[in-house]
Structure formats: structure tokens, C-alpha cells
Amino acid sequence: MTNNIKIPISRWNGFKTIISSDELARESLLILNYNGEVLTRLLGTPDDGHELFLGHLISEGYTKLSDFNYLEKFESNIDELGVHELILEGPKIKDEMFDSKRIIKSSCGACDADGLEELIHDLPILEKDLREIDFNNLNMSLDLMKSEQKGFKSTGGMHAAGLIDYDYNLLQVKEDIGRHNAVDKVIGAALLNEIDISDSILLLSGRCGWDIVAKACRSNIRTIVSIGACSSLAASTARKSGLRIFSFVKPDNAVIIGN
Known part of the structure; x- marks a missing residue:
């Protein structure tokens, strides 16, 4: 499956409307299934599912970088409606982290929180990188x-x-x-x-x-x-x-x- 979809369109060329076609970025519903349960749902481009799932687990704080070697048995399925299910197994995470009803939209990775303290309370403090940039x-x-x-x-x-x-x-x-x-x-x-x-x-x-x-x-x-x-x-x-x-x-x- 390609990440682009060609569809028929009408195009205004500055003088008149003509029949044409256009390529659109594919947007699909992606279900992330972790240890047999739906962890969350995303709207996104359906390629690189393994990379997406691994990165999402780490970057959203479900698991730690040290757990990476225990994340295994990745599978990907697509149903007749074009819904992609990404399946991964790994270390147990807290039950309250599973949110099968939430859909993370393409435009927003954090739409459910407001206020700085609520947003940063669980973020690590990093060792500063003082190297100069060329x-x-x-x-x-x-x-x-x-x-x-x-x-x-x-x-x-x-x-x-x-x-x-x-x-x-x-x-x-x-x-x-x-x-x-x-x-x-x-x-x-x-x-x-x-x-x-x-x-x-x-x-x-x-x-x-x-x-x-x-x-x-x-x-x-x-x-x-x-x-x-x-x-x-x-x-x-x-x-x-x-x-x-x-x-x-x-x-x-x-x-x-x-x-």
C-alpha cells in the first residue's frame, strides 16, 4: 500500500475549472494493540508501523528506553475498512495507561491537558547539551x-x-x-x-x-x-x-x- 491516494478533482487554473486528478496523503485509523489489549488509537500514515509503535511507547512514557530489547513479536493487520491494527508485546504497563476509546488526531498529540504543571510533572530533567552548533x-x-x-x-x-x-x-x-x-x-x-x-x-x-x-x-x-x-x-x-x-x-x- 502506498502512502498517496490519487483522486479525481476539479481544478481552477486561474481562468476556468478543469477536470483533473490530485495525489493526497493517506490518513488511516491505526489501532495500537499492546499485550493483547488496545492501548490507544491514532490517525496517521500507515507505513513504518513497527517504528511508529516503538517510538510511541517510548516517547509517550508507556515504557522506558531500557525496556526496548523486551519489545517484540510485532505484527500488522488491515481490515476490509482500511483500519490498521499494529500488535506488539512487551513488559507489563499500568492498566490505567490503556485508553481504547481515545483517538489521537493527526493534528494534535496532546489535546487533553492544559497548564504547564500538568503537562510537565512526569517529564525527566535532561543533562544539558552545551555543544556548539555549526x-x-x-x-x-x-x-x-x-x-x-x-x-x-x-x-x-x-x-x-x-x-x-x-x-x-x-x-x-x-x-x-x-x-x-x-x-x-x-x-x-x-x-x-x-x-x-x-x-x-x-x-x-x-x-x-x-x-x-x-x-x-x-x-x-x-x-x-x-x-x-x-x-x-x-x-x-x-x-x-x-x-x-x-x-x-x-x-x-x-x-x-x-x-
């Missing part, structure tokens, strides 16, 4: 990530997340219709490929919101670079958690928040 190399890495965004090129409707090391090598790039899903996928891919996440920089193709900062904290990612803006909650959380954000990164500009 902005010329950083912008080259962002350009390289952009060149790998095949879904965005064909649909204009997909976000990307990437990981680079401090030699500015591009280690992973993943796309999804949801920003937070793309981050989960790139974290999961790093784990599967034995990449040291704590020694990596997270790249974002768009803005940086609170949900992305929280995922980075739980995954021991200490530096985030975003092409777009940073939200107020993301900035406050980064400062309290020891994480740093470089937002609005361009060849001649960057906004630096955090340590």
Missing part, C-alpha cells in the same frame, strides 16, 4: 532532509522528522501526516538501527509544539531544530527540562531557546 552544516542537513521528503513532494501534505549526529550526518528521515507520528517513527527507527538517540539532534520540517518537546524529553533527545516556530509551552517546557530548541532555522537566522 549553522552552515545544520542548514545543509535540513536541506538534505527536505530532499528525502518524497511524500511531501508528491502531496504537499506530510510532515517530516529527522535525526542527525554531531558530524551533521543524516541518520534517519520519516514522514507522516501527523508531526508527532513522524517523530515517533524516527525514534523507533533509531532504536531498531541501534542509533544513540541521546547523541542525536531531532530535525522538524515545521513548527515545534509542546508535544514534540515532551516526546524528546522522554526519549533523551536534548536538542531540537525546527524550520518553523516554537510555541510558548514548548519553550517553557524546554527551559524547565534542560532541552534546547533552535527554531526558525535559516542560513542567516535562528531563534535559540533553552540552555
